[in-house]
């Protein structure tokens with residue numbers, strides 16, 4: 001196992017998170033499906049990692065009720081899915097960055113994803129590829145800023161980063177970077193698992 005992965009696992013454990021490490025996403029998916037009970041409702045936050053692992057489809061196929069705004073077609077239904085996801089039994093998402101000393105750093109436009117990570121659902125499962133690991137919080141913020149244009153393009157937003165691939169701390173009406181959170185230690189009374197995978201996943 002690479003040293004940065006070892007450091008991150010140790011850092012997360014020190015910060016009271018449950019950590020599960022897998023060499024492949026296939027193994028990770030099997031474990032996540034075991035960890036979520038068949039009767040659990042599952043909210044999902046915007047995440048290319050979760051989409052690429054097809055966890056929404058696998059959960060629905062085996063009978064879980066899934067709330068995910070990415071599966072909805074209009075603004076009203078998307079907002080409803082965001083609200084119900086924040087009250088689900090389990091919240092499933094990724095993190096924009098994981099620091100080697102065990103912190104989770106995230107930036108959101110609306111805040112539904114970052115807030116549901118630490119408050120609302122009884123259990124949170126955060127799934128991350130090794131590409132999300134950064135040395136420290138400063139590097140995490142840099143990582144988020146550097147990769148933001150990919151989300152802007154995916155969402156077809158009219159922001160400077162979507163055009164120039166770099167952030168100018170814009171005041172665009174469609175700005176995505178309005179709330180940044182650092183989860184320093186496991187939130188009180190929260191069942192919180194970080195699933196770390198030795199693959200590059202999401203961005």
Ligand code: SF4
Nearest residue numbers: 148161167170176177
């Ligand atoms: S602040 Fe604006 S330019 Fe910078 S990444 Fe966010 S949306 Fe893009």
